[in-house]
Amino acid sequence: MxxxxxxxxxxxxxxxxxxxxxxxxxxxxxxxxLRIWMFDSKGKYLVRDGYKVALGFFDPPATSSEHQSRGWWQFLWSLNIPPKVRIFWWRVLHDIIPTSKNLLSHHVPVAGTCPLCCSSCDSTTHALFFCVVVKSCWKDTRFWVILKQMRHLEIFDIFLWMKDTLSRLDFEVFVMRSWATWCERLCVVHKSKGFSAVLNVDWSESLLGDFRSAWLALKFCNEGEDCKSADKWIAPPINCLRIDVDAAYNENQQLCLW
Ligand SMILES: [Zn+2]
Structure with missing residues (x-):
């Protein structure tokens, strides 16, 4: 030197x-x-990324931070919710669900507006919580008091805030309802169906209730209790083919979907 x-x-x-x-x-x-920010592939520093590093979202080289970062994913994976909802939220937290904003950023030729309300800012947080159409799923719930304070935050910050504020059971209801909101939106976009907040709420909560009951039944079964109530997988006879499908039944509407 x-x-x-x-x-x-x-x-x-x-x-x-x-x-x-x-x-x-x-x-x-x-x-x-040059100044290079090690957590970005182009070396560019953003305040948003710095905040995420501070919260342990990225994997920094220090061992303690790495351990802290894994903790968030371990928490998500430990939730007692259907695996597809966990995977959905993994995609949400990586901000890769196909909102208009994300599609445009990958050069997909879409209108760029929200398909429900025509807002020009169809971000992940807009699609799940703050769109004027989907807001009806949240407004009369205990979640809205917290959510409405977080309009300006990124999706990962909302996830962390809700995690720290809600009980574990309430947090599971929250992630289920977010997933059901996204499913309802897909039906509007791809099946030209009307958006129903009431159906969305009923469906997500009954699905979660069914999942918890089935999980408990299997847990008792694995612990050597009576297995009659659990739906155990049985191999088909030789030369027969068994096809398992994911299905849901709505008792009130006498409606079955798969
Ligand atoms: Zn919208």
Whole structure:
């Protein structure tokens, strides 16, 4: 290192840091110095990303932070909800569900507006919570008091906030209802169906109730209790084919979908 530079480093940093800086090998090629943010593939720093690092969303090199980061995913994976809802939320937290905003950012030729309310900002948080049409799923619930304070936040921040504010059981209801809201939106977009907040709420909560009952039945079964109430998989006879499908039954409407 040039002597002048060495003097400046010594003025700024304490001795032990100066010694570490002095042993960094210098590049043999002439290049401008750059500031590079290690958590972005292009090296660009964004305040949003810095916040996520501080919360442990990215995997920084320090062991403790890495452990903290895994904790969020372990929490999501430990929820007692259907696996497809966990996977949906994994996609939500990576902000890769096909909202108009995400599709446009991947150069998919779409209108770029929300298919429900025609807003020009069809982000993930808009699609799940703040669209004027889907808001009817949330407005009369205990979740809305918290959600309405978080309009300006990113989806991951909302996830963390809800996780820290709600009980575990309430949080499971929240993630189920978010998923059902997205399913209802897909029906509107692809089947030209009207959006029904009431059906959405009933469906998500009865599905969660059924899932918890089935999970408990299987748990008792695995612990050696009576297995009659659990739907155990049985191999078909030889030369027969068994096809399992995902189905749902609405008792009130006498409606079965698969
Ligand atoms: Zn909308």
């Amino acid at each position: 040039v002597d002048g530079m060495k003097g400046r480093v010594q003025q700024i940093f304490p001795l032990h840091i100066t010694q570490n800086i002095m042993v960094i090998p210098l590049s043999q090629t002439q290049q401008e110095d």
